[in-house]
Amino acid sequence: MAASDAGDGNGAGGDGLPRRPMASLGLGLFGLGLAVGSYGAVVSLLVDRGVAPDAAGFGMTLFLLAQAVAALPADRLTRVVSVPRACVVGFGLAAVGAVVGGWVTLPAALASRTLLGLGQGVAFVAAMKYVGRRASTRTATAQGLLGALFTLGFAVGLASAPSILGRFGSLWPMLGVAAVVAAGAAGTATLPDVRTVEVPPLSAYLAPLRSPVGLALGLGNMATFGFLMVAGTWYPGVLASVGVPVTATLVGFSLATVVGRGVGGRLSEAVGDRSTVFASLVGSALVLGGLAVALDAGRAWLVVVAVVLTGLGFGVPFGPLFALAFSELADDAGVTLVTMLVVGNVGAVAFPWLLGRVLRETASFALGFVAMALAVAAVGVLWFGAVGTASTASIRQ
Numbered sequence: 001m002a003a004s005d006a007g008d009g010n011g012a013g014g015d016g017l018p019r020r021p022m023a024s025l026g027l028g029l030f031g032l033g034l035a036v037g038s039y040g041a042v043v044s045l046l047v048d049r050g051v052a053p054d055a056a057g058f059g060m061t062l063f064l065l066a067q068a069v070a071a072l073p074a075d076r077l078t079r080v081v082s083v084p085r086a087c088v089v090g091f092g093l094a095a096v097g098a099v100v101g102g103w104v105t106l107p108a109a110l111a112s113r114t115l116l117g118l119g120q121g122v123a124f125v126a127a128m129k130y131v132g133r134r135a136s137t138r139t140a141t142a143q144g145l146l147g148a149l150f151t152l153g154f155a156v157g158l159a160s161a162p163s164i165l166g167r168f169g170s171l172w173p174m175l176g177v178a179a180v181v182a183a184g185a186a187g188t189a190t191l192p193d194v195r196t197v198e199v200p201p202l203s204a205y206l207a208p209l210r211s212p213v214g215l216a217l218g219l220g221n222m223a224t225f226g227f228l229m230v231a232g233t234w235y236p237g238v239l240a241s242v243g244v245p246v247t248a249t250l251v252g253f254s255l256a257t258v259v260g261r262g263v264g265g266r267l268s269e270a271v272g273d274r275s276t277v278f279a280s281l282v283g284s285a286l287v288l289g290g291l292a293v294a295l296d297a298g299r300a301w302l303v304v305v306a307v308v309l310t311g312l313g314f315g316v317p318f319g320p321l322f323a324l325a326f327s328e329l330a331d332d333a334g335v336t337l338v339t340m341l342v343v344g345n346v347g348a349v350a351f352p353w354l355l356g357r358v359l360r361e362t363a364s365f366a367l368g369f370v371a372m373a374l375a376v377a378a379v380g381v382l383w384f385g386a387v388g389t390a391s392t393a394s395i396r397q
Helices: 019-037 039-050 053-080 083-100 106-134 139-168 171-188 201-209 212-242 245-269 275-297 302-313 318-324 333-348 349-361 367-385
Strands: 004-005 194-197
Touching: 019 039, 019 106, 019 139, 019 171, 019 212, 019 349, 039 053, 039 139, 039 212, 053 083, 053 106, 053 212, 053 333, 053 349, 083 106, 083 171, 083 194, 083 201, 106 139, 106 194, 106 333, 106 367, 139 171, 139 245, 139 302, 139 318, 171 201, 171 275, 194 318, 201 212, 201 333, 212 245, 212 302, 212 318, 212 333, 212 349, 245 275, 245 302, 275 302, 275 318, 275 367, 318 333, 333 349, 349 367
Parallel strands: none
Antiparallel strands: 004 194
């Protein structure tokens, strides 16, 4: 992937990480995380108002689908305008989506999630490409830290939204979230230009879909980011159904996810990106299966432990997965990012609805988490066969 950088001013520190870009991009992604993480509380409010659980959960399906739809246009946009400008477009869409989410009705919730998904798709591609160019010696760590900031926002929204929305209503908190995203957009607009100048033919985006490696990267994204969105939608209801402290458990899950993003970057530097991703997929499959067993057996505190541990499983692989998109495994990082988002999100779109449907039909989430565990295990098998576990430290540029 070629690029032309206008100016230096990336504020890189002695550790090679671009300070100012990470602060601006990270603030916008943090605000996005707040908006996305709040949806679990919105789903609970909608269900309390008589909306069917599968219809309420469909909002997160729309978020994942919209993010997938936005991925290809986002990549092409970064090749004809500067990457920071493309990211500002994404943040702008997300800010509007946050405002629309201030009304707790099913149409507003679905519209809000769609706008947030479109904004996330554009901002995510642009942010990952920007730090991929500016932190080329520590790509996994830089992308993992940006992911951690999104996840921190997601965590804060997930854990605090039930009490905040219950106390203050939904409109003013969501206006505050939109303001955070807008502040990140304002800082991003001042960043030095990075532009990926080659515009590939549309057929180029199909090539990774025919590659086991491309599919493994995309499905790895499904098993991490995609399933994190699924968990954020339903974990408040899961925890309430077994009678454990909801907020405290969500805080533990959220902290584990945030810590996992940072740990993943460090682990990739020690043992390689491929091994880090494979180990986390195996661990996630086991823990999701354990969560299903705990729910079926009614073991409330085992549910708490399993929920918290899934945070690590969703968090650790993030940085290594996106670093692999900038390695020799990918001919063009932008094309690979599009594949990762499209395959990952399309693979995950059914699960928010599925868990709601399972709850509606069986009055339990257990079978839904069995399906998630089997899906992650299948991704792990594909990963081992297509990508392997050898260290990529020597090939990452």
